Amino acid sequence: MRNSEQQSADASFESTLSSELGQLLAGYNGRDVELVRERLEDVKRALEGALEGTLDQVFGGSVAKHTYVDGLSDVDTLLILNDASLADGGPRKALERMEKVLRERLAGRAVITHGQMAVTVEYNDGMMIQLLPAVREGDGRLRVPSSRQPHAWSAIDPKAFQEVLTRRNSECGGKLVPVIKLAKAINGTLPEAQRLSGYHVESLAIAAFRGYNGPKTTAAMLPSFFEKARDLVRSPIRDSTGQSVHVDGYLGDAESPQRIAAGHVLGAIAKRMRNANAAGSLARWRGLFGLDE
Secondary structure, three states, X not given: OHHHHHHHHHHHHHHHHHHHHHHHHHHHHOOOHHHHHHHHHHHHHHHHOOOOOEEEEEEOHXXXXXXXXXXXXXXXXXXXXXXXHHHHOOHHHHHHHHHHHHHHHOOOOEEEEEOOOOXXXXXXXXOEEEEEEEEEOXXXXXXXXXXOOOXXXXXXXXXXXXXXXXXXXXXXXXXXXXXXXXXXXXXXXXXXXXXXXXXXXXXXXXXXXXXXXXXXXXXHHHHHHHHHHHHHOOOOOEOOOOXXXXXXXXXXXXXXXXXXXXXXXXXXXXXXXXXXXXXXOHHHHHHHOOOOO
């Protein structure tokens, strides 16, 4: 009898939790994705008026994969430069030219900077957009600034990762993308030094749910993600886009101190989820998202 009562209570709480997570997702989904698209179009128009040739835009990152969480994800897009002089001059020339143009055209509206791979546009409201210049060379392949060799172009296949994510999401009954959004939201509450990159979270999720046969609900899959990610993060994950050897090179080699520390953080989150479920506490779950318990 006690077992039956407990199972009934667990089922009831899971239903309540699913509803709560659904409300959180609705909030994340409703945040300024259209504004992101408007700003990307604005950036494209600003650059097209100042660069030779034409400019093609390919949405990348979390906007294209529908895993964008406002305030927690940087937005990135590939800008294909059909300007031979910029392509031949190398990534540094392209980045410097893009930065100069955008500083002039977006003055007072955003702060423009560039690094080794991308130009970052940080708007006054805190939204950040990263622009990766890309060129299409003789073999037809796209190339972006290399993450490993300064001043060199590196081949990339931006559709490969998106296709893998789409397939895994379908295998999980369309629940993988919502789980990724919720995981990113929790990741965003961590101190900056402990946060994983958005791309890394997505890659861990693809690996964590390979062959998954558990309940296809966000309430069941979110704790499963953190439990599996706790172990997966201890080893490097190959980058399916071809841009770099690993998506998580910033954590070092397998079993590095950084990876072990990341595993402890992910494991602690999984434990908090288990404890919240055992206590039947929505307040503890809300605390995971940085909300009042």
